[in-house]
Amino acid sequence: MTNKIKIKIDGKEIITEEGKTIVEAAKENGIFIPTLCNFAGTLPKGCCRMCTIKINNRFMTSCTTPAAHGMEVENNTKEINDFRKGIVELLFVSGNHFCPSCEKSGNCELQALAYRYQMMVPRFPYDFPMRSVDGSSPYIIKDQNRCILCKRCIKTIHDDQGRHYFAFKDRGHKLEVILDEKMGKEMSQAIAKKAMENCPVGSIIYKEVGFATPIGKRKYDHQPIGSEIEN
Amino acid sequence: MKDRIFEIISKYNGDSYRLMDILHDIQAVAGYIDHATIALLADKLPLSAAQIEETVSFYHFYSDKPLAKFNIYLNDSVTANMNGRKEVLAAFEAACGIKQGQVTSDGTLGLFPTSCIGMNDQEPAAIINDKVFTRLTPFRVKQIVNGLKHGLSLDDLVVEECGDGKNALPEINSMVCNNIRRKGALLNHDYKLFSVINDILPNTSSDEIIDIVSESNIRGRGGAGFPTGLKWKFGSRAKGEHRYIICNADEGEPGTFKDRVLLTEYPEMVFEGMVTAGYAVGADMGLLYLRYEYKYLLSYLNGVLESMRKNNYLGKNISGIEDFDFDIRIQLGAGAYICGEESALIESLEGKRGEPRDKPPFPVEKGYMNLPTVVNNVETLATVVKIIKNGADWFNKLGNKDSVGTKVLSISGDCRFPGIYEVEWGLKIGDVLDMCGADNVQAIQVGGPSGALIGEKDFHRELSYSDLPTGGSMIVFNKNRNLLTEVVLNFMNFFIEESCGTCSTCRNMPYVLREKLLKVINGRGVKQDIEDMTSWARLLNVSRCGLGQTAANPIVSSIKNFRPLYEALLNHEVEYDSGFNLETSVLESCKVVGRQPIFHHNA
Numbered sequence: 107m108t109n110k111i112k113i114k115i116d117g118k119e120i121i122t123e124e125g126k127t128i129v130e131a132a133k134e135n136g137i138f139i140p141t142l143c144n145f146a147g148t149l150p151k152g153c154c155r156m157c158t159i160k161i162n163n164r165f166m167t168s169c170t171t172p173a174a175h176g177m178e179v180e181n182n183t184k185e186i187n188d189f190r191k192g193i194v195e196l197l198f199v200s201g202n203h204f205c206p207s208c209e210k211s212g213n214c215e216l217q218a219l220a221y222r223y224q225m226m227v228p229r230f231p232y233d234f235p236m237r238s239v240d241g242s243s244p245y246i247i248k249d250q251n252r253c254i255l256c257k258r259c260i261k262t263i264h265d266d267q268g269r270h271y272f273a274f275k276d277r278g279h280k281l282e283v284i285l286d287e288k289m290g291k292e293m294s295q296a297i298a299k300k301a302m303e304n305c306p307v308g309s310i311i312y313k314e315v316g317f318a319t320p321i322g323k324r325k326y327d328h329q330p331i332g333s334e335i336e337n
Numbered sequence: 338m339k340d341r342i343f344e345i346i347s348k349y350n351g352d353s354y355r356l357m358d359i360l361h362d363i364q365a366v367a368g369y370i371d372h373a374t375i376a377l378l379a380d381k382l383p384l385s386a387a388q389i390e391e392t393v394s395f396y397h398f399y400s401d402k403p404l405a406k407f408n409i410y411l412n413d414s415v416t417a418n419m420n421g422r423k424e425v426l427a428a429f430e431a432a433c434g435i436k437q438g439q440v441t442s443d444g445t446l447g448l449f450p451t452s453c454i455g456m457n458d459q460e461p462a463a464i465i466n467d468k469v470f471t472r473l474t475p476f477r478v479k480q481i482v483n484g485l486k487h488g489l490s491l492d493d494l495v496v497e498e499c500g501d502g503k504n505a506l507p508e509i510n511s512m513v514c515n516n517i518r519r520k521g522a523l524l525n526h527d528y529k530l531f532s533v534i535n536d537i538l539p540n541t542s543s544d545e546i547i548d549i550v551s552e553s554n555i556r557g558r559g560g561a562g563f564p565t566g567l568k569w570k571f572g573s574r575a576k577g578e579h580r581y582i583i584c585n586a587d588e589g590e591p592g593t594f595k596d597r598v599l600l601t602e603y604p605e606m607v608f609e610g611m612v613t614a615g616y617a618v619g620a621d622m623g624l625l626y627l628r629y630e631y632k633y634l635l636s637y638l639n640g641v642l643e644s645m646r647k648n649n650y651l652g653k654n655i656s657g658i659e660d661f662d663f664d665i666r667i668q669l670g671a672g673a674y675i676c677g678e679e680s681a682l683i684e685s686l687e688g689k690r691g692e693p694r695d696k697p698p699f700p701v702e703k704g705y706m707n708l709p710t711v712v713n714n715v716e717t718l719a720t721v722v723k724i725i726k727n728g729a730d731w732f733n734k735l736g737n738k739d740s741v742g743t744k745v746l747s748i749s750g751d752c753r754f755p756g757i758y759e760v761e762w763g764l765k766i767g768d769v770l771d772m773c774g775a776d777n778v779q780a781i782q783v784g785g786p787s788g789a790l791i792g793e794k795d796f797h798r799e800l801s802y803s804d805l806p807t808g809g810s811m812i813v814f815n816k817n818r819n820l821l822t823e824v825v826l827n828f829m830n831f832f833i834e835e836s837c838g839t840c841s842t843c844r845n846m847p848y849v850l851r852e853k854l855l856k857v858i859n860g861r862g863v864k865q866d867i868e869d870m871t872s873w874a875r876l877l878n879v880s881r882c883g884l885g886q887t888a889a890n891p892i893v894s895s896i897k898n899f900r901p902l903y904e905a906l907l908n909h910e911v912e913y914d915s916g917f918n919l920e921t922s923v924l925e926s927c928k929v930v931g932r933q934p935i936f937h938h939n940a
Binding site for chain 1: 376379383384385386387388390391394395673690695697833834835836837838839840841842844845846847848849852869873875876878879880881916
């Protein structure tokens with residue numbers, strides 16, 4: 107038996123189990139906390155900072171923080187929502203995200219969050235960086251223009267021995283996610299499809315079939331992100 | 338070469354956690370770490386080539402391209418620039434016949450910029466193949482480069498006298514100077530080597546040691562200021578097969594160099610502090626993470642450890658205490674400021690890129706190898722030895738109520754006597770300036786770029802954890818300095834260069850802010866830009882680690898305390914300016930097509 111505990115999110119008391127993260131606890135109770143880098147089934151790594159919440163006047167990431175009895179969490183506040191919108195805007199201006207021509211449009215979590223936080227024009231100037239596209243793998247394209255460096259591919263796509271197909275390269279503003287040359291060439295179709303599915307944006311694209319589901323009939327075309335969680 | 342690489346891998350038993358050492362060794366024999374070498378490593382280690390490249394590309398001093406026989410890393414810190422780096426760089430470029438960032442065609446000389454190397458009191462300084470050259474002048478640069486071109490060794494080229502104190506020992510043999518200008522409770526030579534290990538540990542329980550440290554109220558000297566006794570208590574209570582003590586000697590905050598002096602003059606005291614911590618916490622292994630820039634101290638420090646082993650200050654049943662086994666290994670870093678953050682340091686120790694971890698769990702619970710780990714600063718560990726020797730009461734009498742004890746300051750910049758000053762907490766900034774001989778002061782940077790830039794109206798404030806905390810870096814700027822172009826811009830460049838890049842905020846926001854700052858510096862700023870910088874910077878508060886959270890401090894703190902400097906540069910006649918310059922943007926294409934553009938807005 108796991109221990110039941112009580113926490114409060116924006117004043118609403120919810121019941122969860124010890125050991126669950128705040129994101130999980132919120133989700134089970136119909137409260138949406140936005141995430142980009144978090145991926146069910148792998149260890150959380152607070153990279154995107156989207157799920158930032160406030161506990162005891164301190165900013166924490168709810169994907170990495172375990173719920174503890176009596177915790178009082180600020181989630182849906184003006185301050186935090188503005189930070190979240192700011193992060194989405196920052197991700198837009200630091201890459202080249204042209205939704206109308208992107209294969210992932212409608213299934214893209216970044217795009218869906220931009221709608222959710224009502225981003226019109228980012229407050230920051232566009233950087234228009236020069237980015238490369240790696241098509242060396244027979245089954246996927248790794249498009250650096252759209253990569254938001256969330257680490258989901260790094261964390262979830264590996265071989266039987268635990269070797270990673272994807273890894274970070276360089277650091278800071280020059281950071282990118284690269285595909286291992288050798289492993290990329292030997293990648294199976296199943297792995298390639300999984301890599302595309304796990305990518306929240308259109309940075310990993312499966313090569314052969316595109317637009318099987320037409321834009322307009324995709325996941326977030328029907329209902330906004332988060333509505334599957336909220337009551 | 339293949340065989341040499343395999344030899345190196347087996348030297349470390351194919352342990353991917355020792356990747357830093359494997360890469361150091363390979364670069365030492367091969368000169369660089371190329372794709373073919375990485376592929377060889379991937380065959381032998383449980384890592385993909387991409388994963389190995391992740392580590393290689395993260396650190397400043399690993400290279401995937403051929404380097405030169407002599408690689409000149411010229412410090413690009415703010416004080417280096419204040420002391421004539423520009424002229425020294427020009428002299429290097431002229432003498433070598435290359436630009437910064439290049440290698441000569443014959444592969445003899447390479448010239449690269451590097452972040453603060455911990456020599457702020459003797460700038461401009463450069464590291465040439467691990468040897469530090471300080472107080473460079475254009476004349477001296479010409480001599481050095483000519484000598485290298487004519488086949489002289491680096492040792493032949495040192496015409497300077499060795500630095501003071503132990504810098505002159507044959508194991509160090511360096512021109513680096515200590516410049517100790519004020520000694521206090523820590524730096525006074527009033528302690529007998531290893532007297533804590535000899536006389537106190539055998540008669541004191543580990544809990545009693547932790548109690549003394551707790552009662553002394555000492556807080557971490559690296560900057561974060563966590564109570565040391567509490568950290569040790571947590572570490573001692575955490576469950577794990579092994580426990581580790583890590584000494585953080587990755588001082589990278591620009592303007593800090595006190596750990597360099599402590600490690601040069603008082604290494605036994607630092608190591609004794611590690612042994613004491615090991616005894617108190619119940620650890621069996623100590624690791625000292627030495628920043629790459631201090632590699633010239635490595636063999637000397639290893640020599641000290643060797644003599645400690647011979648005298649049973651390290652090893653088994655230390656000082657006759659049954660089952661007290663403890664040894665220390667030095668891990669060399671490879672050039673990354675972020676590794677001064679304790680969890681990033683641990684990642685680096687495990688052979689990975691130095692990316693801070695999410696907390697909780699804290700290292701005291703899950704640190705190195707996911708086992709309980711206590712990470713302490715060099716100065717903290719040395720100070721603990723004095724506390725154990727003289728008692729908690731003695732320590733509590735020093736400093737002020739909220740911050741007890743002394744602090745070793747690294748003072749540099751526009752002052753007559755840059756160097757190391759040990760002072761009691763509570764000293765006023767005005768007294769700091771008088772102490773180091775600073776006149777005509779415009780500003781002082783307290784706590785390095787991540788700290789605060791303060792002006793005259795704050796000189797009455799005190800150094801303390803609650804008022805003006807500092808890890809030790811104090812940089813003085815006189816009234817002739819342009820704070821925005823010389824200081825704030827340099828610091829922003831530093832944070833952009835040194836961010837690990839994992840958080841969306843710290844990867845992008847300092848860059849966005851620097852662009853804004855440049856817009857203002859270039860005369861295209863409007864009033865709204867100042868408001869934007871202040872409000873946008875807040876987004877960094879949600880970053881994972883201290884670097885990210887403070888990466889906008891140079892801008893925020895200078896706007897707060899020196900707003901008129903910004904306002905003087907603004908265009909007050911317009912409300913909006915995109916910052917876009919059509920003329921310069923089309924310059925290149927005009928050249929290609931050979932036409933003169935007509936700009937109607939100028940007509």
